Amino acid sequence: MTRNYGKIYAGPQALWLTVFFAAPLAIIVAYSFMKRDLYGGVLPQASLEAYRSLANPTLLSVAWRTLWVSFIATVFTILIALPCGYSIARSGNQAMRLFLVIVPFWTNFLIRIYAWIAILGNEGFLNDLLKILGLRTNSVQFLYNQGAVILVLVYMYLPYAILPLFSTIDKFDFTLLEAARDLGATRMQALMKVLIPNIRGGLVTAVLFTFIPIFGAYAVPLLVGGKDAYMLGNVIADQVTKTRNWPLASSISMGVTVLTGLAAVIFAATSRRTAQHVVEDSGIGPLSATAGIPSGGQA
Amino acid sequence: MKGSDVTVSGISKSFGAFKALKGVSLEIKKGEFFSLLGPSGCGKTTLLRVIAGFEEPDSGIVGIDGRDVSGLPPDKRRCNTVFQSYALFPHLTVFENVAFPLRLKRLPNRLVRELVMKHLSLVQLEGHAEKRPSMLSGGQKQRVAIARALINEPSVLLLDEPLSALDAKLRQRMLVELDSIHDKVGITFIYVTHDQQEALSVSDRIAVMDQGLVLQIGSPQQIYENPASDFVARFIGETNIFAGVVASREGPFATVECEGLGPLLVEANGEAPLGARVSVAVRPEKIRIAAESPGARPELNVLSGVVEEPIYSGFQTKYIIHLAGGGSVTVFRQHANWSEGVPDLKWKDEVYLSWSARDSVVVESDAVANDEVVNGAARPPAP
Numbered sequence: 001m002t003r004n005y006g007k008i009y010a011g012p013q014a015l016w017l018t019v020f021f022a023a024p025l026a027i028i029v030a031y032s033f034m035k036r037d038l039y040g041g042v043l044p045q046a047s048l049e050a051y052r053s054l055a056n057p058t059l060l061s062v063a064w065r066t067l068w069v070s071f072i073a074t075v076f077t078i079l080i081a082l083p084c085g086y087s088i089a090r091s092g093n094q095a096m097r098l099f100l101v102i103v104p105f106w107t108n109f110l111i112r113i114y115a116w117i118a119i120l121g122n123e124g125f126l127n128d129l130l131k132i133l134g135l136r137t138n139s140v141q142f143l144y145n146q147g148a149v150i151l152v153l154v155y156m157y158l159p160y161a162i163l164p165l166f167s168t169i170d171k172f173d174f175t176l177l178e179a180a181r182d183l184g185a186t187r188m189q190a191l192m193k194v195l196i197p198n199i200r201g202g203l204v205t206a207v208l209f210t211f212i213p214i215f216g217a218y219a220v221p222l223l224v225g226g227k228d229a230y231m232l233g234n235v236i237a238d239q240v241t242k243t244r245n246w247p248l249a250s251s252i253s254m255g256v257t258v259l260t261g262l263a264a265v266i267f268a269a270t271s272r273r274t275a276q277h278v279v280e281d282s283g284i285g286p287l288s289a290t291a292g293i294p295s296g297g298q299a
Numbered sequence: 300m301k302g303s304d305v306t307v308s309g310i311s312k313s314f315g316a317f318k319a320l321k322g323v324s325l326e327i328k329k330g331e332f333f334s335l336l337g338p339s340g341c342g343k344t345t346l347l348r349v350i351a352g353f354e355e356p357d358s359g360i361v362g363i364d365g366r367d368v369s370g371l372p373p374d375k376r377r378c379n380t381v382f383q384s385y386a387l388f389p390h391l392t393v394f395e396n397v398a399f400p401l402r403l404k405r406l407p408n409r410l411v412r413e414l415v416m417k418h419l420s421l422v423q424l425e426g427h428a429e430k431r432p433s434m435l436s437g438g439q440k441q442r443v444a445i446a447r448a449l450i451n452e453p454s455v456l457l458l459d460e461p462l463s464a465l466d467a468k469l470r471q472r473m474l475v476e477l478d479s480i481h482d483k484v485g486i487t488f489i490y491v492t493h494d495q496q497e498a499l500s501v502s503d504r505i506a507v508m509d510q511g512l513v514l515q516i517g518s519p520q521q522i523y524e525n526p527a528s529d530f531v532a533r534f535i536g537e538t539n540i541f542a543g544v545v546a547s548r549e550g551p552f553a554t555v556e557c558e559g560l561g562p563l564l565v566e567a568n569g570e571a572p573l574g575a576r577v578s579v580a581v582r583p584e585k586i587r588i589a590a591e592s593p594g595a596r597p598e599l600n601v602l603s604g605v606v607e608e609p610i611y612s613g614f615q616t617k618y619i620i621h622l623a624g625g626g627s628v629t630v631f632r633q634h635a636n637w638s639e640g641v642p643d644l645k646w647k648d649e650v651y652l653s654w655s656a657r658d659s660v661v662v663e664s665d666a667v668a669n670d671e672v673v674n675g676a677a678r679p680p681a682p
Binding site for chain 1: 351379403404447448
């Protein structure tokens with residue numbers, strides 16, 4: 001007789017998720033339906049006040065900006081990650097190049113953001129360089145705008161896009177590109193009509209792994225963005241720590257979660273329809289990709 | 300003929316320190332079924348890839364219909380390739396795989412459907428148009444690959460070991476089918492294979508390659524009956540090779556004095572000057588085996604020996620005979636008149652081997668092979 005140990009093996013995982021994911025989520029859901037207490041915390045009274053406050057023009061414009069910045073940053077990340085993943089997959093020393101991709105993780109991410117400040121700041125390396133080259137006499141304001149936020153976000157999340165793209169491109173049969181060329185496709189046509197459809201699984205994973213955390217970004221816009229680069233993550237943090245309106249912070253968080261969740265489901269569903277069999281073959285499906293995804297609200 | 304002639308002249312190609320092709324020249328005629336045959340690593344696939352445009356040769360020229368196509372990318376050459384791994388697009392149906400080249404040209408839907416169905420029926424796959432490649436068997440994938448390669452109406456079809464992934468029975472069927480497709484479309488086929496049986500059965504001509512060089516070009520009969528070198532003789536089918544020195548010449552024949560075996564009378568095509576060290580090749584199926592001596596006759600070589608190993612394989616028996624003069628010889632014996640012919644030969648039986656002088660040929664001796672063949676031992680490659 002063989003016993004099914006599946007449930008026992010799943011135990012630790014279930015416990016972990018319950019304590020650190022489901023329970024906090026439940027608390028946030030609960031708080032979002034309560035009344036605010038004056039100095040933080042909540043009053044145990046049911047209320048839809050927090051959700052009514054969401055329909056606030058300032059908040060909606062931040063939400064719209066967050067969506068826009070996340071979209072642009074994701075597009076740039078993927079556009080850079082695609083050729084990167086391709087060249088790593090085709091190179092002779094994959095291990096070394098992959099190592100270089102993950103090396104930045106050895107440095108704390110706050111320190112990496114400060115490194116960007118050191119590069120882009122008014123007295124930073126880039127301005128120094130421009131002055132030495134005689135291109136500018138006074139400093140250029142690189143920091144504290146949306147461009148700086150997007151640049152640093154792209155830098156931060158590039159490895160998360162390169163790794164899944166690399167792993168699907170690595171499994172791709174490059175003879176297919178030769179076949180496409182042989183059948184009359186130009187280099188570009190071969191890439192667009194044969195490579196891209198066959199690495200859809202990796203693309204979906206890469207998009208979700210960058211879009212979702214960027215949507216919840218907090219530290220990057222706080223440190224390199226100005227007031228006009230504020231994102232939802234910053235608003236939530238302000239509501240928790242400054243305004244002390246915990247129900248509102250919770251309801252905005254719920255909004256972020258629902259929005260990203262919805263985006264992920266829609267995106268995964270549309271690309272699955274077009275690439276179903278590829279996903280079956282490679283085992284890297286949009287669904288398995290979404291399963292392990294970090295929800296918005298950190299970084 | 301709808302096909303093109305293909306000229307390859309002085310092609311060399313190295314990968315790092317490895318020289319894959321060392322100055323290969325070939326002339327392939329319009330509409331010919333031409334095979335590049337050789338062991339793995341001989342450069343045949345590299346040559347095919349050079350013709351297709353996937354590899355840029357270090358030197359040399361590829362001409363199609365007298366036009367230099369060197370430097371043209373694969374999509375600008377009028378040849379299409381059937382890949383060893385089929386290379387079907389997994390994200391497209393069979394129909395869309397075959398339609399791929401037409402979609403690139405943005406042909407109208409109706410025309411695409413008509414052409415695709417015509418080519419699918421050429422390879423007998425009309426009923427599978429809407430399937431994905433992953434749902435097809437190996438033989439069916441192969442057919443899709445052929446239909447897809449033909450739909451552009453190329454003037455040259457390049458086939459890179461197209462049958463190597465199929466089982467033996469299916470390979471035979473596909474081979475016959477390839478031959479009939481070749482007859483129907485009438486274009487030039489260049490077929491790469493390491494399987495001498497495949498090459499012999501379908502080719503108009505064969506180029507035997509080894510270590511980046513073409514060793515012999517000829518019809519299957521020429522290659523089999525008159526191999527140009529020890530290597531060709533051994534690579535194509537099984538063969539017995541004896542080393543010796545030309546002792547005398549007499550018309551089309553030469554007498555070759557072989558160590559331990561005495562003189563052998565051999566057909567020589569003028570390439571055996573007196574005193575030259577040569578190899579003599581005799582095919583195992585051309586040697587008669589008998590319990591009694593056939594008696595001395597002109598133009599007949601006779602050797603005696605002992606059965607070392609009889610290997611029965613149904614349609615024939617293969618004997619390995621240990622010669623009285625040293626070394627061993629392989630002999631095939633067909634089973635026609637099995638009961639009334641010589642009685643069943645067993646291990647350690649004494650036997651006489653005989654063959655006509657016309658069935659043995661002088662082959663140019665490869666320097667490398669000399670040591671091995673001194674004792675007349677035949678070491679055919681594994682079939």
